[in-house]
Amino acid sequence: MVRAAVCGTEGRQFESALVYQKMAKEKKIKPSKETPSGFIDRKEKELLIRDFVISNIKEVMIKYGFQYLETPSFEYTDSIGKFLPDKDRPGEGVFSFKDENKWLSLRYDLTAPLARYVAKNYNEIPKPFKRYQLGTVWRNEKPGPGRFREFLQFDADYVGTKNPQADAELCILLAETLSKCGLDKNEFIIRVSNRKCFFGLLDFLEIKNENQRIAAVRAVDKYERIGIEGVKSLLGKGRTDKSGDFTKGAELNKKQIDGIVAYIKENSLYDEERENFKGSARFAPLAVWDDLSPLYSEGIRELGGFFGLTELSEYKDQIVYSPTLVRGIEYYTGTTFEANLLFKVKNQKGKEIEFGSVGGGGRYDNLINRFGNLDVPCTGVSFGLDRLVFALMQKKDFKIKSVKPVVICIFDQKNIENYFGILNKLRSSNISSEIYPGEGKLKKQMEYANKIQSPCVIFYGDDEIKKGEVKLRNLKTGEELSIKIENLVNEIRKII
């Protein structure tokens, strides 16, 4: 009784886990060696590139005057709400637990927790408040190829101003970051639109029901993935995907669907046949769409202010107008944007894949208002780190050096003090190095050194010890040299 009160976890749930473990033990079922579906192990090459990308993003964040913040993985479920693209899935796509009397959820993005943070600390933060955050987010979605249930995000948000300068700053920052990470200016575009334009179109088409409006946003958001026919189905009764799963549609009438489809066809930057984005597009809204509704005009006016500012930046050609960009998340209220690569990305089998964006965001003026009567307009950008890393790994001219240790071979345990002498010498010169652990035969030690891609191995047997020199074998060339101990560091520096 005492223990249950102490911890306050949901007893029933955990008891089942225990019963399962006990069963497994009794039946001597071996535990699984696999990662759960939608989760993966990541190896050195990817992680080193990710570190490189993260450190570049952090540098840009600091240069642009953003502050570092971190919120926890878990939030109260009611704090972060339910604003995911796939609202219509069970559990809203989040991982949740019951903790005493309240529900906790793993965050599904870094924006909803920021809104909670601002509401909590509103009196203390600067106004406006610019913060950046790096963190894992989780989505309890259906896993698929390249679609994971946890991923790393890097966000920058601008809190407390309606000024389009904030939106422009974030798009410029997004462009500068991609550029700093190694993408050429002709390898990406940042497509920009405004949620008010699309909602203005829906006003014109007399689509007033809130659920239908959000369903229409989500349908159009999927255009580049599912094509115009897929969008039509999602605007209508619904759509069954390749795996047989059915997504309910917006249930619009034919006239409404035709209106949206015409808007996409005339305005989209996406070339459905070539499966690619067209080059850059200056902000020049087609006159025919110009006065659909007051909301539409307001969106166009805001975009005018926005593009007036990005025109002043180095990335004016990368930041382009894209009327059909809507972004699937419910909380956006104004300017939205998304970074797309202009080169094709291939999967591990060499097949070109539908890749999605490497970053995006937009304005969400009403999110913090949920916590009380705080009128705090916000805008933010989120980097899809894993995708960006995946894309960079495919660029031929992109290389990250991975340092491997020099291996000091063991001939006789009685000479271990001598081996440590060499090791201390190398490490104090900041050379990655190690003594092979154990007394394995030389053949096994060499297999190990080759397997870890060591640049060179050191032989330091009785003879060498007497002479005060080592044998150094370059594992790339196979060349072997006798070297005086005092010259060792310099010789190794030539090889690594």
Next chain:
Amino acid sequence: MVRAAVCGTEGRQFESALVYQKMAKEKKIKPSKETPSGFIDRKEKELLIRDFVISNIKEVMIKYGFQYLETPSFEYTDSIGKFLPDKDRPGEGVFSFKDENKWLSLRYDLTAPLARYVAKNYNEIPKPFKRYQLGTVWRNEKPGPGRFREFLQFDADYVGTKNPQADAELCILLAETLSKCGLDKNEFIIRVSNRKCFFGLLDFLEIKNENQRIAAVRAVDKYERIGIEGVKSLLGKGRTDKSGDFTKGAELNKKQIDGIVAYIKENSLYDEERENFKGSARFAPLAVWDDLSPLYSEGIRELGGFFGLTELSEYKDQIVYSPTLVRGIEYYTGTTFEANLLFKVKNQKGKEIEFGSVGGGGRYDNLINRFGNLDVPCTGVSFGLDRLVFALMQKKDFKIKSVKPVVICIFDQKNIENYFGILNKLRSSNISSEIYPGEGKLKKQMEYANKIQSPCVIFYGDDEIKKGEVKLRNLKTGEELSIKIENLVNEIRKII
């Protein structure tokens, strides 16, 4: 029906979350602004120090020849088993979910997932295999002051060798890392013992029941926190802590308890009255304890091999013998070690606190064997990053520079192009800078600049624009200078 099949989350659990959210909406309950109990927000100063620590640890890892790896947050519950110190709590102290027919848990450390990784990839990995990993871990424990339910760990593990060289390497690495992060050699010790010695003592005392043995380990592990009387209770019937929670004891008999207490009193490096560790101790086991049991002697022999190696390192005085160190985790089988600070750490109220270790680990030779018939001896070390950062923040001579932006004030929106000109100039010179977003009065802009601790602000009004110069105000000194645009970057560099 289709949707439930798709996602495979536990329907009941999520339905309750939805019902709760719906109730909250109907009753117009405002969402909570608080972080859940045991979880906190972290701010810039701490995060910058943490980044500094992480980048130093990574450098040492590479120098010592460890490979970078990352496993996911979630593992199948049966894969990671249940080896936590507080095994006797409900749910084993982990956060678990049901996913289709299997249970998933958030990892509680990085060692159990490594064991799963090695079992899965045994044929591909080098032997021995040295890997490092950084990641958040979660414990569903009772939160307390400074005791959180998520924290960041940095681990290095040496897989596939029984050689004491591997254990020695990890302790030397631990010492070098602490040193590189800014601790002087007289500010920490690494206490070392061997689980076989303590189990050998239990053999001698005829404590054979497995649960009693583990309970005894956990009791002694808490010695520095709860004192000898607390340990006595935990070795006996149990102990009620300050908050009224009861922990069941090992239920040993009086003779057995007296034996363990005598062992602690004669061997501990901890001074209970001064609440501090005694200085360094060479490996010199007391003869009186020397032949308690075969297992005890084996432990002493292994320690002899270990200390023979650490003696050869630069950190020989920091790596000390500490017979009463046991470590609370169940899976250890041999050498165990723990890094303790020798200076007092204070909490935010200035009160000295019981601080625990900033890193530790040990040998776990049987963990991978759970997955099949793989005989893979392992040893590992784990850094408690949050604690290390907390301790470094208290050192007077430890400073991390936090860069704040130069603020370009707005006088008139019509001159925005000029402001952008200055901004582009500064940012292309890599100077952190921003234009104040909006048209707030100058007073408000100055309040903002002071609040964010900007080093200086730039005034660029109509007059200055005509003259081709700006007014630069140093916010530390209050000094204001008129500066030609071409000299601006150099002048700012003098201030920041």
